[in-house]
Amino acid sequence: MSSAYSTLVEKFRQLSRLDHAMTFLQWDQLVMMPPGGNQSRAEAIAELASMRHEMLISPEIGELLQQAENQVVEAPEKRSLVEMKREWQQAVCLPASLVKAQSLAGSTCEHGWRSQRKDNDWSGFLNNFKEVAQLAREEAKLRQEVEPEKFATPYDALLDLYCTGDSSAFIQEVFTGLKAELPALLGEVLERQHASADLTGSYPIEAQKHLNEKLMSCLGFDFSAGRLDVSMHPFSTGDRGDQRITTRFRDTDFADALTSTAHETGHASYEAGLPLEWDDLPVGQARNMCIHESQSLLFEKQIFLSRPFLRFFTPAIHNLLPESKRFDADQVWRACIKVQPSFIRVEADELTYPLHVILRFEIERELINGTIEPKDIPELWNMKMQKYLGLSTEGNYRDGCLQDIHWTDGSFGYFPSYTLGAINGAQLFATIRKERPDWQDLVVKGDVGFIRDWLREKIWSKGSTMDSQQIMAAATGEGTHPRHFLAHIRARYLENSY
Template identity: 30%
Template sequence: MSHFDDLMDYERQTQALAQVAGRLSWDQETVMPRGASPQRAEESEAMEHVLHARRTDPRVGEWLAEIDAETLDPVGRANLRHIQRAFDRTNRVPVKLAGEIARVTSSAQRSWAEARAANDFKAFAPVLAKVVELKRAEAQALASGGDPYDALLDDFEPGATATELEAMFDALRPRLVALRDRVMGADHQPAPLSGTFDESRQMELTQEIARAFGYDMEHGRIDKAVHPFSSGSGLDVRITTRTSATDPFGSIYSTVHEVGHACCEQNIDRDYLLTPLGQGVSMGVHESQSRIFENQLGRSRAFTGWLHGRMQEVFGPLPVADADAFHGAVNRVTQGFIRTESDEVQYNLHVLLRFDLERDMIAGKLAPADLEEAWNARFEADFGVKVDKPANGCLQDVHWSVGLFGYFPTYSLGNVYAGCLMKALRNAVPDVDASLAEGNPRPATGWLAENLQRHGGLYEPREVITRACGGVAPSEGPLLDYLEAKFSEVYKL
């Protein structure tokens, strides 16, 4: 066998073990017994030690040194690029530190959940301080003299920098704030959907909708969790959702969002299974799929027209006048605390708050103990309301408890990508609304599968978006144009 064959055989085993580690996290969020948390922390640390040892094995370095990339095809070169990058990054982080991060973040997740339920930030603050301390150490090791935050960001969006994202976000903010102010001050204000909706029927409807959007239930499943998420790749891609008797949209659109993530994994070329190419290339690209599924497709006038009729079949008559009123209810812009429940107009403002605060924590400008005060002040300045409790403020997201610093900005980057992709999709599939009106998103999701999802990690993040958009590089313009057009119609501006 060649050095490249040896390397790829070794990598497949490493990828398989990483999937097992991911399954531990899925189990922890869904069905793990409450009292198992201390043991799971030890298990997670042990798995991280094994994975770190494999990723830094000297044989990987020897194989990489012996392989001539020019002798490989594009798929081989892409695999080599990913393995080299992972090898270099992993070798910069001491194994003891990597294991400690895995152990602490596993137990911190439970601490966060308990503090959130009790609305007690002070109980969580020391745990958060330890996580931040460890992530700062990791960032310093990875940065090699560069920007520590960029080093963490690179785990989720390779090649991106905080400086370029800040410039993009600065361009987003003025038009988003102006649109929000116009919408909030509009004479026409859509009414909310009121009533109670059987939660078991909600789950049945979400499974139906998940299949309609292309989720393969033969290789996936839907469970409940506090924080909806998608987990896995290849032949085992699982999602979670949540239900509320008074808010069926929360269940429906959480599911559609996570199905976007899941399809991003399920539709990757099966030849890439258990290789570095066999998963989404970045979280920004991943988020572009979840957001376009949820918003541009799922909240469109065409699809909500079908959903209005289907929900009446499932739940009985709805307290809205017609399909137009239902579309308004789905797309209401309201003051709210929770990012995951935010409307499209304000969602990115929630992300920008987190982006700034986490950069300050990693830079040492903001002590974790002072996060609640800083969050509340920033939220009131950005949204005009005071945070009423920690669960609606700095304790609402799981990300920081599990060490995902650098993850938040990819949500807004994904929205930008989604705006660009939807513009290209409409040009390529001009009758997309006709199929959405029949409850059939497949022409749209099929275009995304063919033009983006199947490539997995073959291309760099911005390259795969640019290729899908016919050579047009991503920018914030299409997203802002889409939002202004949509909400001007909804609010009769």
């Protein structure tokens, strides 16, 4: 190792220890902290974030990167250096004044949105949102200027923060493939869908907690290296050896918590399986949100919500929640995968969800690239909702363009990862099914170890040592392609096969 490189390794390890601190302080804030702790916690996290940022953008790191680039020639370290430089560049390219203005405008807009959404107040929201959008455009331009040959449009530079490596042109191509078939498929599924049972009942929370822990164990979660807790919104976080996932319980429903727990278990499994030899370095981190979401959706949609897995797992539900005995495994399965077009993305089924995402991708792309203005959003939203899902949001901002938190603080470029994740997940699982034609015989017995082993080898252990499309191609024989997702939808919803 060159001495510049090994100094960088030490520096990035320090950064990752600050990340560790922030990670668990934030977990505690959302899961354990009493309200009185808000101010001192916010101050502590802001201080750590600021120390981390100062350390990362110090001139020393820039010089070390330059020296190391001239010294490092071997493949694995070279790759590690690329990922270090990416993180450094993403931090140094924005002036502190812009970051501060964004933070302020974002807080104001998000704060206002919480009541404006309830009040269906688009014009009030627009007042604050204009500045958020303007600052995001500035951010996008500055990020684009760092690597103009890589980012074809300003939006591509924002996209790269979440969908690292996948360009907007590529994503558009993938989404075009989906759009060409999904609306018609939706009509067909709705026509042929059986009526499904209403799972509503009385399901004690304490028993549900045990049931969810049981599900996690069945899915391979290691409780000596992680926890399940309760929070307002489910999430997954952690560090080496300690993955924390959360869920939420309602005492009238069991399916929602289980589905969400399976989803977060996928995220946690990916994190737990990252390459130990690159631990604490950028190259050892999860590749991007499109891969991350592919793991959570694979666990949720491809494993947990599969007919064989629910045949295996329903006896555990019956056992811990006696009132659920009214429903057999296939009734539970059908109720959980019911397709129903609706206004709200987070409540959407797996067939309509991509249409919600494509709509947002198309709008935010134009917004950041400057071909539409914030005021144009509601009309475009309504038009696309009618076209993709047959629903009108005219005048209904609450259930339309005001429903998501993402844009309020300027997180543009995040939405596509949900659907790229769904496609990647379906594509990875299609390969697994092909390699293990007996997969249903295994899963119906609760054996998912072969799936975990495959994912560990092909995805988790790769960290960021390859680009996401290289990872997909090495694992499945090709880059992200919508045909696998569409095949999955047909098999599950038209052929009822799994």
